Amino acid sequence: MTTKDIERLSLEELERMAEDPQTGVPETLAHRLEDIACAAYIEGDGAARLAERPGAPGRWRRQARWLWGAVPAAALATLALILLLQRPRQPKDTFSDPTLAYIEMTRAFSMFREAMQDADKPDETLLNNNGL
Amino acid sequence: MTTDEFIRSYLPLGDKLYRLAFHLLGSQEEAEDAVQDLFIKVWGRKDDLDRVNSLQAWCLTLMRNLCIDRLRARQRTVPLEENITEEEVPRRSLRIRETLSAIRVLPPGSRELLRMRLIEGLSYDEISQKTGFSKVALRVAFHRLKKQLRKKI
Numbered sequence: 001m002t003t004k005d006i007e008r009l010s011l012e013e014l015e016r017m018a019e020d021p022q023t024g025v026p027e028t029l030a031h032r033l034e035d036i037a038c039a040a041y042i043e044g045d046g047a048a049r050l051a052e053r054p055g056a057p058g059r060w061r062r063q064a065r066w067l068w069g070a071v072p073a074a075a076l077a078t079l080a081l082i083l084l085l086q087r088p089r090q091p092k093d094t095f096s097d098p099t100l101a102y103i104e105m106t107r108a109f110s111m112f113r114e115a116m117q118d119a120d121k122p123d124e125t126l127l128n129n130n131g132l
Numbered sequence: 133m134t135t136d137e138f139i140r141s142y143l144p145l146g147d148k149l150y151r152l153a154f155h156l157l158g159s160q161e162e163a164e165d166a167v168q169d170l171f172i173k174v175w176g177r178k179d180d181l182d183r184v185n186s187l188q189a190w191c192l193t194l195m196r197n198l199c200i201d202r203l204r205a206r207q208r209t210v211p212l213e214e215n216i217t218e219e220e221v222p223r224r225s226l227r228i229r230e231t232l233s234a235i236r237v238l239p240p241g242s243r244e245l246l247r248m249r250l251i252e253g254l255s256y257d258e259i260s261q262k263t264g265f266s267k268v269a270l271r272v273a274f275h276r277l278k279k280q281l282r283k284k285i
Contacts, residue, residue: 001156003200003204006199006200007196007200009196011189011192011193014152014192014193014195014196015188015192017151017152017156018148018149018151018192019148019151020155023150023151023154025147025151026150026160026164028164029146029147029167030146032146032164032168033143033171034243034247034251035232035235035236035243036171036172036228036232037139037247037250037251038235038243038247038250038251039228039232040138040175040228041135041139041250041251042231042235042250042281043135043175043224043227043228043231044134044135044178
């Protein structure tokens with residue numbers, strides 16, 4: 001068959017040749033096709049499969065990996081917030097509202113007063129120990 | 133078209149394409165080479181493959197043209213590679229050809245591992261169960277395989 005004859009072959013004739021049961025397909029072709037598939041995977045979007053470290057986590061675990069960092073971070077943030085809210089309030093020294101300033105000042109003076117009264121009280125234990 | 137789609141749709145046509153090539157070229161080795169060349173060319177046009185209506189008809193026609201080229205090159209006794217300019221062969225085709233060459237020189241065991249991992253998509257546990265190799269041995273084998281392929285490609 002010349003190249004001119006081959007050029008003139010119709011699609012039906014090509015299909016007939018392609019499906020000819022008398023033409024055996026060698027086993028080596030299957031290996032070649034497998035090699036082509038491997039090369040396609042390496043070149044294409046399957047390259048990650050080979051690049052993956054053996055024993056490395058699967059895709060869903062990789063995708064959920066951020067959770068391992070996010071959960072402790074969220075727990076730490078919550079703890080910090082709780083500690084911040086529970087922190088004893090320090091008396092403020094500046095106020096934009098005069099009423100609040102008055103209340104705070106009254107509270108501060110009452111604290112001083114209580115402290116002074118406590119300081120004035122004699123130490124009972126000390127008095128007892130010395131027979132007074 | 134994704135790699136999976138390419139492999140699922142095109143590679144099963146390999147037997148038919150081989151038979152046609154064998155009819156036209158009359159040589160087993162040349163027919164196998166023609167099939168490989170055809171898939172390399174098809175891969176080169178991967179981005180356009182979604183527009184192909186009848187895969188089989190398109191591939192058979194491509195194979196006919198490829199065989200004509202081979203027969204003409206045979207008559208002129210000019211190596212086929214010299215007839216193909218870089219413009220005609222997309223870079224992607226050249227790359228897959230290089231990768232394929234690198235794979236074909238691997239020892240059979242390594243190729244088998246590569247096939248199980250890439251084509252069958254088996255996990256290392258599954259490969260270990262199938263082959264009897266320990267996971268440590270597989271880890272070493274794949275490390276070497278990656279190194280080997282990286283060096284050659």
